[in-house]
Amino acid sequence: MSAWISDPAEIYRQSFATIRAEADLKRVPADLADLAVRVIHACGMTDIVAQLAWSEGAGLAGSAALRAGKPILVDAEMVAHGIIRRNLPAANPVICTLNEVGATDAKAAGTTRSALAVERWHPHLDGAVVAPPSPP
Secondary structure, eight states: OOOOOOOHHHHHHHHHHHHHHHSOOTTSOGGGHHHHHHHHHHHTOGGGGGGOOOOTTHHHHHHHHHHTTOOEEESSHHHHHHSOGGGOTTOOOEEEOGGGOOHHHHHHHTSOHHHHHHHTTGGGOTTOEEOOOOOO
């Protein structure tokens, strides 16, 4: 029986090494591979790679936006809290507008809290990095 690993840095290193060994990252562009690995790490599903989509140059554009200090827009507090702020290159703001919207606001607008919260991203969209809402 092997001993438990108690060094947090080693646990972290090994978890990412395991992901890279087990996930099929062949179709992921090189500039998005680290992001794909982080997504896998966050959800614990190596097969999530098949569900990822991107546009040509997205990784380079996202990196440039982060270096320029642009915000990161997210639709859920869980996503916002999962972003490791110390790794952001320009102390980028992470914006989640969900808690700005009440159920009565959404009902009055004839939509959901999430949809109304995403509408509130508009003033922040120019050049932002967006973690898109999950499809229904």
